[in-house]
Amino acid sequence: MRYFAFIDRDIVLRSDGTELTEEDLEKVGEACGRTEDFVEEATGIRCIGLKDAGLLPEGYKRHPLRFYFAAQTEQVIQQASRAKALLGWRQQTQFCPRCGARLSDHESLTARVCPECQNLIFPRIEPCVIMLIHRDDKILLARNVNNKNGMYACLAGFMEAGETAEQAVCREVFEETHLRIRNLRYFGSQSWPFPAQLMIAFTAEYESGDLQLQSEEIADAAWFDPLHLPEVTPPPGSIAHRLIEAAVRKAELKNNK
Ligand SMILES: [Zn+2]
Incomplete structure (x- = not known):
């Protein structure tokens, strides 16, 4: 069994960065109050949601879950993602x-049931697409209007009802940049429980068009040489980081030839 406590988008850890024991969970639950407290035997998780972060006792700290993913095994990432979701x-x-x-x-x-009408409700997942567009030796990175620290990342967006993932990629790229793309390739996926996304990642090639940005979403976008990336890019632990790292490795190999 693994023990998780969350406050908003943060996981609670011991001050030394290690995971909570059962006793720790009781202690932080007592101190901060709980919104939820549940066990899922099949996946080996117990999880609580904490009410008041200000009351976190000494010896514990909160840490952004998305950064925590970076240094964990696949099993821990899966359990933490499921607990948070x-x-x-x-x-x-x-x-x-x-x-x-x-x-x-x-x-x-793992479902909720209505005692009146027997409606059965399972956890929902919201699929999103994320893509890295290549043009010759460069990649397209964009800065979102909501991003405060100047991070350049991959384009991404929620899938719409009725779409395939491929159609969503083409639509998002066109809406946000006015570019047409081709040669979509599936890259991988990642659970992203903020609150319930599944990130489905693709690479694609530029086909046509000039950059014309959707100003409500994109503050800036540009073609970057993977060996000269902007100062801030997605941190390890995200599939955006993996997409960009793969482009960097490809560029390094080409450079060394
Ligand atoms: Zn009902």
Whole structure:
């Protein structure tokens, strides 16, 4: 069993950066108050949501979960992602969307059930696409208007109802930059529980068009040489980082030939 406590988008760790024990979980739960407290035997997780971060006792700290992923094994990442995703789902899923009655936990499934109309509600995942566009030896990186620290990252966006992932990639790229792309290749995926995304990553090649930015979303976008990246790019632990790292490695190999 692994023990998780979260405050907003942060995981709570011991001050030395190690994970919580069962006793730690009780201690921080007592001190801060809990929004949720649940166990999932099948995946070996117990998780609590903390109410008041200001009351975190000495010996513990909060740490952004997305940075925590960077140094963990695949198993820990999966458990932490699931714990965080289920916590968010539980907090958001209190009442039946069909009849409005208060939901209960299902006896055996990871689901909530309506005692009035028997509606069964499973955790939802929201698929997003993220893509790195290549043009000759350069890659397209963009700075989002909401990003405060000047980070240049891959284009990304939520999938729309009725779309394939490939259609979503082409639409997002066109909406945000007015470029047409080709040769989409699946790259990988990552659970991103902020609150419930699944990031589906692609690479693609530039086909046509001039950069014309969607000003409500994109503050700046430009073609970068992977060996001369902007100062701030996505930190390790994200699939955006993996996409950019793969382009950097490819450029290094080419450079060494
Ligand atoms: Zn109902």
